Amino acid sequence: MGSESRKKLLPLDPVTFSNESKAVIDFIVDYYENVEKYPVQSTIEPGYLSAMLPDSAPYFPEPLQDILEDVSN
Known part of the structure; x- marks a missing residue:
């Protein structure tokens, strides 16, 4: 995370x-x-899920509500 542009x-x-x-x-x-x-x-x-996963974890999380909607669908 060494980039100055990242929060x-x-x-x-x-x-x-x-x-x-x-x-x-x-x-x-x-x-x-x-x-x-x-x-x-x-x-x-x-x-099916492994092809959809990114190579690394995100630097900024999604809102929890978006995650819960993904889980429920």
């Missing part, structure tokens, strides 16, 4: 951490309350 990573904001943690818990609770809506077996081909 400095900031420490974890406690309020953001609390809010996002609650959002993840709500997501899990909703899953368990509606588990009968989900297929028992995956409908995805094995290995």
Whole structure:
């Protein structure tokens, strides 16, 4: 990350951490309350995800809401 053009990573904001943690818990609770809506077996081909992964982790995270939408689709 030695580039001057990249933003400095900031420490974890406690309020953001609390809010996002609650959002993840709500997501899990909703899953368990509606588990009968989900297929028992995956409908995805094995290995499909590996071709979609980037070569390295991102420097800037996506918003949590975007991630939860990806997981639920």
